[in-house]
Amino acid sequence: MAVLLSLISSPMIMPAQGHTASSFTVLVQENGFSQTSPEIIQNDSIVWHNIDNESNLTHRLVYDHDGDGLYNGTFDWDSGELQAYCERDGNNTKVDSNCSSSFMVIFDMNWTVGNYSYQDIRSDNTTVNATIRLLADSGEHVEPNSPAIGSQFGVNNDDDVEDNGSTEDSGLSPETMLLYIGLFTGISSVALLGLLIFRRSEREDFEHGQNEAE
Numbered sequence: 001m002a003v004l005l006s007l008i009s010s011p012m013i014m015p016a017q018g019h020t021a022s023s024f025t026v027l028v029q030e031n032g033f034s035q036t037s038p039e040i041i042q043n044d045s046i047v048w049h050n051i052d053n054e055s056n057l058t059h060r061l062v063y064d065h066d067g068d069g070l071y072n073g074t075f076d077w078d079s080g081e082l083q084a085y086c087e088r089d090g091n092n093t094k095v096d097s098n099c100s101s102s103f104m105v106i107f108d109m110n111w112t113v114g115n116y117s118y119q120d121i122r123s124d125n126t127t128v129n130a131t132i133r134l135l136a137d138s139g140e141h142v143e144p145n146s147p148a149i150g151s152q153f154g155v156n157n158d159d160d161v162e163d164n165g166s167t168e169d170s171g172l173s174p175e176t177m178l179l180y181i182g183l184f185t186g187i188s189s190v191a192l193l194g195l196l197i198f199r200r201s202e203r204e205d206f207e208h209g210q211n212e213a214e
Helices: 002-008 174-213
Strands: 025-029 040-043 045-050 058-063 077-082 100-107 114-122 125-135
Touching: 045 077, 077 100
Parallel strands: 025 045, 040 125
Antiparallel strands: 045 100, 058 077, 058 114, 114 125
């Protein structure tokens, strides 16, 4: 009986739902970035797409974590020259396999919370500065299958950019919770009724015994 009552009175334990890893798009444009200071959470990723087909410039995105000016450290990144367009043949295969117009970085849990300032080094020797603000991931996450840091791939400018979201486990449904509560309530009611009948029977037996003694 006590166990049943404790089950009813105890709060239902729901599965913890944490951050779902997401991918954010930043466009590299003639006049700068579409977002100069995006805020993301650990395990998120950023994909840069070069859409600057007006200036005939290439863009090179670099981040120098260790400050040695080489962009080849563990947490450095270097996109290489990003073109606005990669020529393709009749089979939709890039004519130049080294041509890239997009660049991705995944900010996994190895990246500490803070601000990361990076640069776009343009082929006209000018630079554009931007900052990424990385926030802490305080919960569990659903991480999609994504390329590793520094992955490069080419896209056509007229392709639509799609963000694929991951669904989170919703846990117990409200109907299931109500069913459990109703079941526990019914069982406890039957047990309580049986206890009252038992005590009443004991009381009647006790009074009957006293009457016989008199």
